[in-house]
Amino acid sequence: MYATSYHRASSVGEAVNLRASHDEGRYVSGGMTLIATMKQRLAAPSDLIDLRHIADLRGISVEGRSVRIGAATPHADVAGSAALRTVCPALCHLAGLIGDPHVRNMGTIGGSVANNDPAADYPSAVLALNATVVTDRREIAADDFFLGMFDTALEEAEMITAFRFEAPEKAGYAKFPNPASRYAITGVFVAKTAGGARVAVTGAGSSGVFRVPEMEAALLSSWAPESVANVSVDPAQLMSDLHATAEYRANLVRVMAKRAVQASL
Amino acid sequence: MGTVFEETRAPSMGQEEDNMAKVTLTVNGRTMSGECDDRTLLVHFIREKLGLTGTHVGCDTTQCGACVVHMDGRSVKSCSILAVQASGSTVTTIEGIAAQGELHPVQAAFNQHHGLQCGFCTPGMVMTAVDMIGRHGGALDEATVRHELEGNICRCTGYHNIVKAVLAANEEMHGAARQAAE
Known part of the structure; x- marks a missing residue:
């Protein structure tokens, strides 16, 4: 690891000021991706601004059907939230599939979404649930947030503070995990929301998480696993790597979509 | 840690000088402090500064779990956390679970x-x-x-x-x- 300077922020304002005054700095929350990346010298931030001790950033609140999850809430807390489980168990299920118990105790939803790893689980949920990404300076709709692999609408020094969404009528998540890393080789989150059916795919797209309008249309007319069984996805827009070819992933999108719908029933 | 890396690197890569920090932890019920670089991992701090070598470094890539300790009551991989991130917390290591000489x-x-x-x-x-x-x-x-x-x-x-x-x-x-x- 290259040398770095550590700063512990106690408020959102302090963190943003610290980040803005260090061009080569990075926010660190759970650090489950960033510290590992720094150890491999693939990242070398001059400064780390630690968000883990900002109390406002942590916690889950459910009022009626309205859900708010603080950005620094660890995966273990999302997986284990009884309040969230009553309105959106699919999100608890997703959080419980990330990494392993120790990683889930540190890694946070905000960190995962801000990083926008093309194989991370959370981006698919945020997109399918039509969540609002709340930052220190504005609110961003999920459809406008994910711009490509590791690329988001976040500006320099902008920090995610929370996620908000209305609990869907139905939702499900199914993933085909890499057996070593638990990252999604393909993961599909389906949600029946007030605005219609939404299907978001992670792990497969060559520009990160994406929606499948054909599946959404099919689910809108009939919310059943058979509705998505024959909708194919063009492999040309999917990744090929040592884990799976694009054609294999295209098939996985269909299979995982079916399982996700099945899980939502 | 504390090693001077000799390979060349781009000027924008990280800091030139190590920033030193004082890290204080409550480890197995005792308050312990030590100085380390900001980039020191918690597992190295525990092993090398505190002399508690029961916590192991297996893979060093967050996969094997040989370095698991409890931090503020939760199990974490101490090879993937900086000691400075953990400062102020309560840590339990393998040395701290046996009570009065009786195995846990x-x-x-x-x-x-x-x-x-x-x-x-x-x-x-x-x-x-x-x-x-x-x-x-x-x-x-x-x-x-x-x-x-x-x-x-x-x-x-x-x-x-x-x-x-x-x-x-x-x-x-x-x-x-x-x-x-x-």
């Missing part, structure tokens, strides 16, 4: 059920098991134990005896309470 029930069960061969992964396995048993409040079955061991790798045992030991320790720790309640 999980340690005793690993011994009794031969839940180890070379022993390298054992500190992480034991710390993981203690956390797991605590979280599930007695409701543990084999499938859950196997699933929850996903962050801990053992290259000797094939896991069978580890799973046996965790279930036996769970029974030891919660069985008595269950019997009393019945």
Whole structure:
């Protein structure tokens, strides 16, 4: 690891000021991706601004059907939230599939979404649930947030503070995990929301998480696993790597979509 | 850590000088402090500054779980956390779970059920098991134990005896309470 300077922020304002005054700095929350990346010298931030001790950033609140999850809430807390489980168990299920118990105790939803790893689980949920990404300076709709692999609408020094969404009528998540890393080789989150059916795919797209309008249309007319069984996805827009070819992933999108719908029933 | 890296690198890569920090932790009930670089990992701080070498570095890539300790009551991989991130927290390591010279029930069960061969992964396995048993409040079955061991790798045992030991320790720790309640 290259040398770095550590700063512990106690408020959102302090963190943003610290980040803005260090061009080569990075926010660190759970650090489950960033510290590992720094150890491999693939990242070398001059400064780390630690968000883990900002109390406002942590916690889950459910009022009626309205859900708010603080950005620094660890995966273990999302997986284990009884309040969230009553309105959106699919999100608890997703959080419980990330990494392993120790990683889930540190890694946070905000960190995962801000990083926008093309194989991370959370981006698919945020997109399918039509969540609002709340930052220190504005609110961003999920459809406008994910711009490509590791690329988001976040500006320099902008920090995610929370996620908000209305609990869907139905939702499900199914993933085909890499057996070593638990990252999604393909993961599909389906949600029946007030605005219609939404299907978001992670792990497969060559520009990160994406929606499948054909599946959404099919689910809108009939919310059943058979509705998505024959909708194919063009492999040309999917990744090929040592884990799976694009054609294999295209098939996985269909299979995982079916399982996700099945899980939502 | 504290090594001077000799390879060349782009001027924008990180800091030129190490920033030193004072890290204070409550480890196994004692307040302990030490100085280290900001980039020092918690596991190296525990082993090299505090001299507690029971916590192991296995893979160094967040996969094997030999470095698991409890931080503020939660199991974490200490090879993937900076010591400065942990400063101020309460840490329990493998050295801190036996009370008054008596093995912790999980340690005793690993011994009794031969839940180890070379022993390298054992500190992480034991710390993981203690956390797991605590979280599930007695409701543990084999499938859950196997699933929850996903962050801990053992290259000797094939896991069978580890799973046996965790279930036996769970029974030891919660069985008595269950019997009393019945």
